[in-house]
Amino acid sequence: MKKLVASFTLFFACAGAALAAGGGIAWDKAPDKSNDLLALQHGAKLFVNYCLNCHSAAYMRFNRLKDIGLTEQQIKDNLLFTTDKVGETMKATLDPRQAKDWFGGNPPDLTLIARSRSAAGQGSGADYVYTYLRTFYPDPSKATGWNNLAFPNVGMPHVLWELQGQRVPEYTPVQQHGHEVEVFKGWKQVTPGTMSPAEYDAAMGDLVGYLSWMADPSQGTRVRVGVWVLLFLLVFTFFAWRLSAAYWKDVK
Amino acid sequence: MAEMKEISPNAPAGARLLNWVDNRFPLSQLYNDHLGQYYAPKNLNFFYVFGALSILVLAIQIITGIFLVMHYKPDAALAFGSVEYIMRDVPWGWLIRYMHSTGASAFFIVVYMHMFRGLIYGSYRKPRELVWVFGCAIFLCLMAEAFMGYLLPWGQMSYWGAQVIVNLFAAVPFVGPDLALLIRGDYVVGDATLNRFFAFHVIAVPLVLLGLVAAHIIALHEVGSNNPDGVEIKATKGADGNPLDGIPFHPYYTVHDIFAASMFFMVFTAIIFFAPELGGYFLEYNNFIPADPLKTPLHIAPVWYFTPYYSMLRAITDEMMLVLIACIWGGALVAVFRGKLAVLFKIMILGAAVVVTAMMLSTDAKFWGVVVMGGAVVILFFLPWLDYSAVKSIRYRPSWHLYVYAIFVVNFIVLSYLGIQPPSAIGERISQVGTLYYFGFFLLMPWWSSMGDPKPVPSRVNFAPH
Numbered sequence: 064m065k066k067l068v069a070s071f072t073l074f075f076a077c078a079g080a081a082l083a084a085g086g087g088i089a090w091d092k093a094p095d096k097s098n099d100l101l102a103l104q105h106g107a108k109l110f111v112n113y114c115l116n117c118h119s120a121a122y123m124r125f126n127r128l129k130d131i132g133l134t135e136q137q138i139k140d141n142l143l144f145t146t147d148k149v150g151e152t153m154k155a156t157l158d159p160r161q162a163k164d165w166f167g168g169n170p171p172d173l174t175l176i177a178r179s180r181s182a183a184g185q186g187s188g189a190d191y192v193y194t195y196l197r198t199f200y201p202d203p204s205k206a207t208g209w210n211n212l213a214f215p216n217v218g219m220p221h222v223l224w225e226l227q228g229q230r231v232p233e234y235t236p237v238q239q240h241g242h243e244v245e246v247f248k249g250w251k252q253v254t255p256g257t258m259s260p261a262e263y264d265a266a267m268g269d270l271v272g273y274l275s276w277m278a279d280p281s282q283g284t285r286v287r288v289g290v291w292v293l294l295f296l297l298v299f300t301f302f303a304w305r306l307s308a309a310y311w312k313d314v315k
Numbered sequence: 316m317a318e319m320k321e322i323s324p325n326a327p328a329g330a331r332l333l334n335w336v337d338n339r340f341p342l343s344q345l346y347n348d349h350l351g352q353y354y355a356p357k358n359l360n361f362f363y364v365f366g367a368l369s370i371l372v373l374a375i376q377i378i379t380g381i382f383l384v385m386h387y388k389p390d391a392a393l394a395f396g397s398v399e400y401i402m403r404d405v406p407w408g409w410l411i412r413y414m415h416s417t418g419a420s421a422f423f424i425v426v427y428m429h430m431f432r433g434l435i436y437g438s439y440r441k442p443r444e445l446v447w448v449f450g451c452a453i454f455l456c457l458m459a460e461a462f463m464g465y466l467l468p469w470g471q472m473s474y475w476g477a478q479v480i481v482n483l484f485a486a487v488p489f490v491g492p493d494l495a496l497l498i499r500g501d502y503v504v505g506d507a508t509l510n511r512f513f514a515f516h517v518i519a520v521p522l523v524l525l526g527l528v529a530a531h532i533i534a535l536h537e538v539g540s541n542n543p544d545g546v547e548i549k550a551t552k553g554a555d556g557n558p559l560d561g562i563p564f565h566p567y568y569t570v571h572d573i574f575a576a577s578m579f580f581m582v583f584t585a586i587i588f589f590a591p592e593l594g595g596y597f598l599e600y601n602n603f604i605p606a607d608p609l610k611t612p613l614h615i616a617p618v619w620y621f622t623p624y625y626s627m628l629r630a631i632t633d634e635m636m637l638v639l640i641a642c643i644w645g646g647a648l649v650a651v652f653r654g655k656l657a658v659l660f661k662i663m664i665l666g667a668a669v670v671v672t673a674m675m676l677s678t679d680a681k682f683w684g685v686v687v688m689g690g691a692v693v694i695l696f697f698l699p700w701l702d703y704s705a706v707k708s709i710r711y712r713p714s715w716h717l718y719v720y721a722i723f724v725v726n727f728i729v730l731s732y733l734g735i736q737p738p739s740a741i742g743e744r745i746s747q748v749g750t751l752y753y754f755g756f757f758l759l760m761p762w763w764s765s766m767g768d769p770k771p772v773p774s775r776v777n778f779a780p781h
Contacts, residue, residue, distance in 0.1 A: 121396070122396060122399035122400070122403060123403070124403070124404070127403065172605075174399065175399075175603040175604070178592075178600060178603040179600055179601065179602075179603035179604045180600070181592075181595065181600040182595075182600065183594060183595050188600070278603070279402075280403055281402065281403075281409035281410075285409065285410075285413075285587075285588050285589075285591075286588060286589060288410075288588060289584065289585070289587070289588025289589055290588075292584050292588060293581060293584060293585060293588075296577060296580055296581045296584065297581070299577050300574070300577040300578060300581065303570070303573045303574040303576075303577045304574050306570050306573070306574070307570040307571050307573070307574040308781075310566055310567055310570050311567065311570075311571070311780075311781060312780075312781075314357055314562060314567065314780060315780050
């Protein structure tokens, strides 16, 4: 029996490991910013300034940003670059045909990226984006001059390189199954960015926090309402239980 | 036709109104037949709440469905966006949508539990065969309903899942490609498919489903509920003509079911409010990407409730076909050498085995995978005529029967798990063994269910007052 349990455990562990090896490095855990309005607002600013030129968020309306504590006037003054109507959705200015020429494809819509990129055993979509935004490195063999460890051979250049500076990954040789393979060890900063590595990570945490919020903007309300619903149901269940017991106590 | 009943003009207004209605519509009679004077066994246990819960979930699905249709657009260009519109811009739209998506999975959970209850307590045995058959038809409708509903959000998994399943029909010999074309209404899954699935999902299948639910309940209330002891309570009646071991459904089981419903709602709302995707099982992550006919996802998995059947489909490989042929010949030879049958009948059996073998060798294994997948559901209909046990309930079956059922349940769960996973060599072997067990459980039931000595069945139900 013990052998059986052991073999089952091994089987599921192998299956899990095989799943995790879906291309790209293991994902870092993204910080949870869902309750930090300042971080979400900072993330929104980064998103509108750096991402929205090429990527749309076609299901997201600008005025929905009121939910993370911005006023309509603030949105109009600071974030409306691509439209003049605050009730519009976030559409990229990039022409899809040009995008095809430049990057080989149309940049994906980012409204739901923090949800759709989740993978069982690997992490949430937020973890993926957080890792992706922090693992660009220069690669002269690519058309854009950039490559990425989380998304090998990605078509997108490192848009945030001025903030992060240039880094190259370093590898160490490791023996695996009798072969020598190169395993990612860490990063070497080649040129400095305008942000320190810690500042850059924090900024990316805010940006990913914003993307997570945008993927599921009802999340905050959902959890708040959910607590009350469950509390109500607890009380209701207690009375339903006592009512049932009161009827059944005379049944012999 | 009943006589016109007179009531004193001095009676309270309510009584007079009821009398007026009763003379024109059997309201009091319906109430008494199905609630007030419907006697259910008093020893029903935990497993008996899932029937009422399925009705509850059905109501949730219909009501939330109505509100979703008010904002949803069945158009390949607009469908995905309209679901996101519901999630973001429709007031409380996210709640309605999460209730509907969680409700789909909840439906299968309560129905699987309900079927399991029927299975272990022999609720399909005489005189409840039709209750079971209607129930199986409901299950079939539910699968069609879930499958077609899943296309509507028009995400990647919606699209490719539908593509895979509709292509299965193309494996049918001769008419397959035309059949698939008929279902899709196009050469690929597209706008035409979305529109017809929408029509089926919101009106055609629900109509059939509601009719079947009515038939299921009418048949049940005609024969009366079974119970964990499998004892017929109608056999022992009191002086008033009511079963001694029975108790009026209302109020006893209504208060009981309200309690069960509130427990159910705690789990249901916890998922809706705190984990609506349930780790990718209730809402698949890939389905948050709009359908793209040019980009096939790496791994296409059906939603969890279809995965046991999907596993069985994948288990049918060319190798497995040889095993199935061996099973057919094994069965045929046993019938010929051991069965007490007329010679002509034995020759017919051998002839049938030859024909089936020839068909299996000449058609693609994929088609037989489809046959096995469909057969796994269809075989449930025949359960009442496969069980030869002298007793109904697992409680009085020979003790080792319990293990047969336990392995059946574990097997079903393992098959579900494997159906979610990407194909693997070891997974394929396990699901092949699992498929054989699943079908062996049913097809060999006439033999194994009559083996062993059943325990004595009491004449009255076991009931501990609580």
